[in-house]
Amino acid sequence: xxxxxxxxxxxxxxxxxxxxxxxxxxxxxxxxxxxxxxxxxxxxxxxxxxxxxxxxxxxxxxxxxxxxxxxxxxxxxxxxxxxxxxxxxxxxxxxxxxxxxxxxxxxxxxxxxxxxxxxxxxxxxxxxxxxxxxxxxxxxxxxxxxxxxxxxxxxxxxxxxxxxxxxxxxxxxxxxxxxxxxxxxxxxxxxxxxxxxxxxxxxxxxxxxxxxxxxxxxxxxxxxxxxxxxxxxxxxxxxxxxxxxxxxxxxxxxxxxxxxxxxxxxxxxxxxxxxxxxxxxxxxxxxxxxxxxxxxxxxxxxxxxxxxxxxxxxxxxxxxxxxxxxxxxxxxxxxxxxxxxxxxxxxxxxxxxxxxxxxxxxxxxxxxxxxxxxxxxxxxxxxxxxxxxxxxxxxxxxxxxxxxxxxxxxxxxxxxxxxxxxxxxxxxxxxxxxxxxxxxxxxxxxxxxxxxxxxxxxxxxxxxxxxxxxxxxxxxxxxxxxxxxxxxxxxxxxxxxxxxxxxxxxxxxxxxxxxxxxxxxxxxxxxxxxxxxxxxxxxxxxxxxxxxxxxxxxxxxxxxxxxxxxxxxxxxxxxxxxxxxxxxxxxxxxxxxxxxxxxxxxxxxxxxxxxxxxxxxxxxxxxxxxxxxxxxxxxxxxxxxxxxxxxxxxxxxxxxxxxxxxxxxxxxxxxxxxxxxxxxxxxxxxxxxxxxxxxxxxxxxxxxxxxxxxxxxxxxxxxxxxxxxxxxxxxxxxxxxxxxxxxxxxxxxxxxxxxxxxxxxxxxxxxxxxxxxxxxxxxxxxxxxxxxxxxxxxxxxxxxxxxxxxxxxxxxxxxxxxxxxxxxxxxxxxxxxxxxxxxxxxxxxxxxxxxx
RNA sequence: GCGAGUGUGGCGGAAUUGGUAGACGCGCUAGACUUAGGAUCUAGUGCCACAAGCGUGGGGGUUCGAGUCCCUCCACUCGCACCA
Numbered sequence: 001x002x003x004x005x006x007x008x009x010x011x012x013x014x015x016x017x018x019x020x021x022x023x024x025x026x027x028x029x030x031x032x033x034x035x036x037x038x039x040x041x042x043x044x045x046x047x048x049x050x051x052x053x054x055x056x057x058x059x060x061x062x063x064x065x066x067x068x069x070x071x072x073x074x075x076x077x078x079x080x081x082x083x084x085x086x087x088x089x090x091x092x093x094x095x096x097x098x099x100x101x102x103x104x105x106x107x108x109x110x111x112x113x114x115x116x117x118x119x120x121x122x123x124x125x126x127x128x129x130x131x132x133x134x135x136x137x138x139x140x141x142x143x144x145x146x147x148x149x150x151x152x153x154x155x156x157x158x159x160x161x162x163x164x165x166x167x168x169x170x171x172x173x174x175x176x177x178x179x180x181x182x183x184x185x186x187x188x189x190x191x192x193x194x195x196x197x198x199x200x201x202x203x204x205x206x207x208x209x210x211x212x213x214x215x216x217x218x219x220x221x222x223x224x225x226x227x228x229x230x231x232x233x234x235x236x237x238x239x240x241x242x243x244x245x246x247x248x249x250x251x252x253x254x255x256x257x258x259x260x261x262x263x264x265x266x267x268x269x270x271x272x273x274x275x276x277x278x279x280x281x282x283x284x285x286x287x288x289x290x291x292x293x294x295x296x297x298x299x300x301x302x303x304x305x306x307x308x309x310x311x312x313x314x315x316x317x318x319x320x321x322x323x324x325x326x327x328x329x330x331x332x333x334x335x336x337x338x339x340x341x342x343x344x345x346x347x348x349x350x351x352x353x354x355x356x357x358x359x360x361x362x363x364x365x366x367x368x369x370x371x372x373x374x375x376x377x378x379x380x381x382x383x384x385x386x387x388x389x390x391x392x393x394x395x396x397x398x399x400x401x402x403x404x405x406x407x408x409x410x411x412x413x414x415x416x417x418x419x420x421x422x423x424x425x426x427x428x429x430x431x432x433x434x435x436x437x438x439x440x441x442x443x444x445x446x447x448x449x450x451x452x453x454x455x456x457x458x459x460x461x462x463x464x465x466x467x468x469x470x471x472x473x474x475x476x477x478x479x480x481x482x483x484x485x486x487x488x489x490x491x492x493x494x495x496x497x498x499x500x501x502x503x504x505x506x507x508x509x510x511x512x513x514x515x516x517x518x519x520x521x522x523x524x525x526x527x528x529x530x531x532x533x534x535x536x537x538x539x540x541x542x543x544x545x546x547x548x549x550x551x552x553x554x555x556x557x558x559x560x561x562x563x564x565x566x567x568x569x570x571x572x573x574x575x576x577x578x579x580x581x582x583x584x585x586x587x588x589x590x591x592x593x594x595x596x597x598x599x600x601x602x603x604x605x606x607x608x609x610x611x612x613x614x615x616x617x618x619x620x621x622x623x624x625x626x627x628x629x630x631x632x633x634x635x636x637x638x639x640x641x642x643x644x645x646x647x648x649x650x651x652x653x654x655x656x657x658x659x660x661x662x663x664x665x666x667x668x669x670x671x672x673x674x675x676x677x678x679x680x681x682x683x684x685x686x687x688x689x690x691x692x693x694x695x696x697x698x699x700x701x702x703x704x705x706x707x708x709x710x711x712x713x714x715x716x717x718x719x720x721x722x723x724x725x726x727x728x729x730x731x732x733x734x735x736x737x738x739x740x741x742x743x744x745x746x747x748x749x750x751x752x753x754x755x756x757x758x759x760x761x762x763x764x765x766x767x768x769x770x771x772x773x774x775x776x777x778x779x780x781x782x783x784x785x786x787x788x789x790x791x792x793x794x795x796x797x798x799x800x801x802x803x804x805x806x807x808x809x810x811x812x813x814x815x816x817x818x819x820x821x822x823x824x825x826x827x828x829x830x831x832x833x834x835x836x837x838x839x840x841x842x843x844x845x846x847x848x849x850x851x852x
Numbered sequence: 853g854c855g856a857g858u859g860u861g862g863c864g865g866a867a868u869u870g871g872u873a874g875a876c877g878c879g880c881u882a883g884a885c886u887u888a889g890g891a892u893c894u895a896g897u898g899c900c901a902c903a904a905g906c907g908u909g910g911g912g913g914u915u916c917g918a919g920u921c922c923c924u925c926c927a928c929u930c931g932c933a934c935c936a
Contacts (some may be wrong), residue, residue, distance in 0.1 A: 197863080209900070245936060326934045326936095327936080328935070338936085538931080640864060648864060653863095656877050674918085713866090716876080717865090718875090794872080797917065800873050838915085839916090
């Protein structure tokens, strides 16, 4: 019989589905294992990144399953989002219809991969039964003061009548219509993630199962820094300017003040003065720039003098106050004390506007001259010009100065975070409605719990201009729950990251209609033991989920602090690219003998890059699975590189995996009779028996350890090596007991393949006469004693170079081994006429001889 | 600029504590077989002036012994980036 993947795969997928093999229930008698892969956005088609992600997760799941864990392995759809709405505008299909039909398509594709999902737990976040609970949690957070509404400046397109994300602003213009983007003060809802900044940071040191890289990224994102808040009085005004600084040691050198253009004092200080007109123009011009160009690397520092002065509280220096383009409203207080001698940016600013530079820290070995210095001295050193702190070490003096400021009542110790509260308002239709009502009489009124869900209305039109919800009469007009008068509904929807911040909890009881999730179920299943997904979510999704988990804990829902015990961030799937001068990126089939088929010009074999449509280097999983089968597709994506590294797609490598499966198939097919014969379970321990047992046990050991360490590529390599060994030894298998051992070895080969290539494994398991499913078999264990060989070959080195090999008995006495080594023919040659200076024996490993 | 990481044959990639570098796969070379298959099987395959010598980005060091440890330089990738 030949290996026919298409028949086999369909057959076993049906059997798994009929028998509900992967359906799980809570079972207190069994240890649980929660294996989760990041759920996909239903774009309509799966791509290679999905294949890789889900293949990795499926190996882990199936392996844990075979080890006797009660494995929950769910799948669902991150179904809200902009593409559905864009499709609605373009093709006049309702986003729901578009989304659900995409889900259907992708589900078919995923099923063709043979993944061990419990499809009964499937969820789609656009289902009112899902977002209903999200709205409820929103209200509970609101009650707890974790949600608030605030006005802030946002990108606004006057033509499309909508807020734009930073990514949607191209060259200061709207990505869709090209209209100049302006800033507008918009009311938005925020989650108070900053309340959890400290805990989120703290726990990055308590997640040993996470990649250090991701933890560092999160720490940087949270951006905690220690320093001081200092108040500066504005001359002749009853105004204080508060700044945050991490360098209180430079306070004596602060010679001017800087305000962000967005800072309320920027406008206030110039109000009604001769500076007002030009100052406002300056502010406008800075705000008009989009964030990218304003923050550009070599951006020239620009400032506007407000005509006002502040007083340095320690020196009394009269500090001119400027509005400056490089001051960020998002960081600290949006106001900065400038110390040109010790900060490069302030230095450049001072040089440009001719401002005073006072040196307050000098290096140990030289003096600085403010007149001639060409750059700021930002390092630590010895304090000068700093009154009673002179001569002290600038690092050590930081806390002393803060103490001093506190004693004078003009400043205090402060911690600052870069992390900002999470703005969740989106002026979009295809998202979960924010359950709030605005009443002219009662103000902001939360939707009563019994009125949830606030469903998305159907009577909407998708024109691409503004938020369709604004124009839905049935949705907007609502009675105030408090006073009963007519009021208006909030038409913003929630950021889609909100749905993905808790979906892993909903999987525990996906159909529950009385609460977001069942507490007992969550107590049993959570936290997720292994989470797998792309590193592109290293910050946002993973940080939000951590935040949400802590919020739900504080709302009394959860008993744990962190959602994901272990995290695996898989690398991208890449492929070679081709480029031609004339036609830019080319498909592989447009290249012939290194020339472009379209124009005949030389083709540049481009770099290996992430698969993308624009670079014409994508491989369609559907075609791949049709051609080679899901088992081959899975095997190649696991074998070609370690999970966390980028994977280079290579057609010939795929064929190699396909051929390997063919080889395995043939060993089994050829030896199928062994399984129909009665064979003795004991017998003479021949060399063949010992070898088979050695291969088998050492492979089980290697594969088990590798899977535990997520080194799936080497686990596959070990199975390949094992099958090669079984092929080699097959002609030597003679006695019945040898046959018994060989049969056993083949069984273990099939079992070990099951998590990686489950269809072919099931089929081979079946044709070898097994009536149960290999997917339900127990993962084999190994006996250490068989993994050790009695006879071993060790190397003999002379002056560090390998000069010979000797065969020894394991555990042989040192003296005897050394004697053998020296007597070895090849070695003896090197010893002649030389003086033996040193002899080293590393037990059962090597002999090292040093001669002169 | 800051932070993290990577660098090993023609290619993807292996190498517990420092202990025979190149597992496994691809590719390549030669051969066998054929019921011509997506074949399959056997042998070989780091480099080279082939008994020697050289080889894990370059240079130095520690060691009997270094891909692995230390110093130094270089290249590339990713993340953050006017963070006060």
